[in-house]
Amino acid sequence: MQKSLAAPTGTAIRNPIQALARWRDEFKEIFSARVRERQLGFRYTWYLGALTLGTFSIQLITGLLLMLYYHPSIPQGYADMKDLHFVVSSGVFLRNLHRWSAHAMVFLVFAHMAKVFYRGAYRPPRELNWVVGVCLLLLTLLASYTGYLLPWDQLSYWGTTVGSSIISSTPFIGEKLRFILLGGHTVNANALLRFYVLHVVILPLAVILLVAIHLWRLHKDGGMYVEHEKNVEKR
Amino acid sequence: MTSDPKAPHEIALPQPIEEEKSIPYWEMLFRETIAIELLASVLVWIALWWNAPLELLADPQQTPKLAKAPWYFTGLQELLHYFPPFVAGIILPTLIVVALVVVPFFNVNIKDENLWVHHKSQRLAILGIVLAALTVLLIRFDAWDALLPVWLIAIFMGIAAANEGRRDRGFRRWLSSKPLSFWIMTWFLMEAVVLTSVGTFFRGPGWSWIWPW
Numbered sequence: 001m002q003k004s005l006a007a008p009t010g011t012a013i014r015n016p017i018q019a020l021a022r023w024r025d026e027f028k029e030i031f032s033a034r035v036r037e038r039q040l041g042f043r044y045t046w047y048l049g050a051l052t053l054g055t056f057s058i059q060l061i062t063g064l065l066l067m068l069y070y071h072p073s074i075p076q077g078y079a080d081m082k083d084l085h086f087v088v089s090s091g092v093f094l095r096n097l098h099r100w101s102a103h104a105m106v107f108l109v110f111a112h113m114a115k116v117f118y119r120g121a122y123r124p125p126r127e128l129n130w131v132v133g134v135c136l137l138l139l140t141l142l143a144s145y146t147g148y149l150l151p152w153d154q155l156s157y158w159g160t161t162v163g164s165s166i167i168s169s170t171p172f173i174g175e176k177l178r179f180i181l182l183g184g185h186t187v188n189a190n191a192l193l194r195f196y197v198l199h200v201v202i203l204p205l206a207v208i209l210l211v212a213i214h215l216w217r218l219h220k221d222g223g224m225y226v227e228h229e230k231n232v233e234k235r
Numbered sequence: 236m237t238s239d240p241k242a243p244h245e246i247a248l249p250q251p252i253e254e255e256k257s258i259p260y261w262e263m264l265f266r267e268t269i270a271i272e273l274l275a276s277v278l279v280w281i282a283l284w285w286n287a288p289l290e291l292l293a294d295p296q297q298t299p300k301l302a303k304a305p306w307y308f309t310g311l312q313e314l315l316h317y318f319p320p321f322v323a324g325i326i327l328p329t330l331i332v333v334a335l336v337v338v339p340f341f342n343v344n345i346k347d348e349n350l351w352v353h354h355k356s357q358r359l360a361i362l363g364i365v366l367a368a369l370t371v372l373l374i375r376f377d378a379w380d381a382l383l384p385v386w387l388i389a390i391f392m393g394i395a396a397a398n399e400g401r402r403d404r405g406f407r408r409w410l411s412s413k414p415l416s417f418w419i420m421t422w423f424l425m426e427a428v429v430l431t432s433v434g435t436f437f438r439g440p441g442w443s444w445i446w447p448w
Contacts, residue, residue, distance in 0.1 A: 035263050036256070047270040054271030058278065078292045085289065092286060099287035101278050106307050110427075117338070117420050120347060127339035134335045141307060148305050157293030158302035162312065169320030186295065 035223055044119065045224060048112035055105035056207065059143075062098040063200065070150070072196035074189045077152040102144050109140045121225035129217040132210055139207050146199040149192060160195075161187050300440040309434025310427055316442050317378040331423070344416040350392075351399040351411060359396055362389065380433045384425035392418055 013019045069088055070080045084091035113133060116122060122130035149160040164182055168174040183190030218224070304312050314323035338344055350358065366389045373382045391410060398407040439445035 035258060035260055047267060050267035050270055051274050054274055055278075057271075058275060075292055081289055085286075093282055096282035096285065096287050097278060100281050100285070103306070104274070104278060113335075114420070114424060118417070122339040123345055124339065130339045131336055134332065137335075138332065144305065144307065151289060152293050153288075153290040154293055154297075154299055155288055155290045157295070158299055159304050162302050162304050163308060166311070166315065166320055166324035169324050171321065171325075188295075 036226060044226070046111075046115060048108055048115050052105060052108040052112050053211065055101050055108060056211070058101040059098065059105060060204065062094055062101065063204070065094055066098055067200060072150070072193050074152060074192060077150060077192060081151045081153070102147060106140055106144050109137050113137055116225075119225060123225075126217075126221045126225065129214060129221060132214050132217065136207065136210050136214065139203055139210065143199060143203040143207065146195040146203065149187070149195045150199065152192060157187060160191070164191075301438070301442075303434070303438070306431060306435050309438075310430035312442075313380070313430040313434040313438070314378075317376045317381070334419075334423075338416070341416075343414070347414050347416075349399070349412050350415045350418065351396045355396060355399065362392060362396075380429055381426060384422055384429055387425065388418060388422045 066084075069084055069091065071077060081095070084095050088094075116130070116133065145160075145163060149156050164178055164187060167181060168178040170177055179185065181191070181194065182188070183194050303309060311323065311328065314327060317323065318327075366385065369385050370382060373379070373385065394407060395411040395413060398411040401408040401411060436447040437444055
């Protein structure tokens with residue numbers, strides 16, 4: 001067995017090489033040193049999980065760049081959209097990539113869920129990871145929905161109005177819930193600011209946290225699912 | 236460890252287990268990176284050709300003829316057209332989320348047992364009752380497009396039941412081997428696809444039916 005270069009856990013790290021080696025050892029908490037070739041066959045996963053993570057990475061990068069040009073206020077938010085289209089170099093490309101990649105992410109996260117379901121990859125011991133995945137699906141929808149309002153054009157304003165009116169139909173607390181989400185009784189400047197904070201801080205952080213748990217659990221539960229493992233009772 | 240000391244050569248040695256081929260993890264990362272790069276290339280290409288929509292500045296005084304939610308919510312909006320907001324906007328989505336969360340905690344989903352292998356006639360009767368109840372309910376609310384997946388799934392379940400016990404390897408044999416969870420999830424996905432498509436492409440001003448061409 002290859003000896004680790006890293007200093008034993010708990011001891012001080014004395015040089016950069018040791019730090020790198022320790023980091024490499026920690027990395028193995030997420031990836032097995034070796035994987036069964038069967039686990040990587042395209043037909044088993046269609047790489048949907050990795051692709052979803054890929055679109056999320058695109059969202060983070062393009063989203064950070066878009067934040068440099070966007071002010072969450074009325075009507076400046078809309079003016080910034082116009083600037084992205086006509087003033088900022090590659091601004092329209094940046095916005096397009098963020099938008100289309102968001103659509104792709106929503107589609108891929110659904111496809112990933114369906115694929116995992118049809119392969120039966122939710123079976124014990126992977127129950128927790130399935131539930132984490134469902135939470136990630138909901139967070140993806142919320143992230144997409146909150147981002148939809150930010151351009152502050154007719155499409156986004158009325159789309160959000162339709163969406164938020166559903167919340168108010170919750171019995172007893174519907175109006176209160178809607179008030180908390182929007183910061184008022186209608187979609188206005190407060191709603192824009194709240195959606196912005198949700199979209200660029202709270203939801204991405206929650207997604208990053210859950211993706212980390214998702215990958216860590218995947219590794220701990222034996223990597224990508226291969227059929228006919230234990231716990232599968234076939235007819 | 237044989238009970239017969241006179242014949243030590245006849246001990247059945249375990250057959251060598253064929254080692255499954257394994258590859259290092261960086262090979263996995265490499266393949267996944269290639270997949271992500273291909274997708275990113277496609278998205279960049281799309282972003283170069285098609286602009287994200289941007290309409291006029293939002294005006295709360297000017298209600299557009301048609302206010303549509305983003306495409307992944309148009310299925311929900313389609314349901315809202317038929318059912319009261321509390322049912323379509325709160326109860327149904329909550330039920331769907333709860334149903335998804337509990338998937339791995341039900342034994343019927345773990346065992347993956349052919350739905351028609353036991354109690355076939357009782358199960359067919361239950362299917363008939365559920366089908367009739369859903370049909371009456373959806374017609375009562377004029378939700379014809381939501382009825383389509385219900386009937387499609389019921390027809391395929393009927394075909395599966397009729398072909399239970401086949402020994403060949405065709406489509407009908409495959410269909411008849413499916414468990415209940417398969418049918419429920421396929422129904423849910425079909426409803427999602429049909430309602431989302433109708434909401435996105437076939438709805439015009441006042442949520443009236445239009446043809447997309």
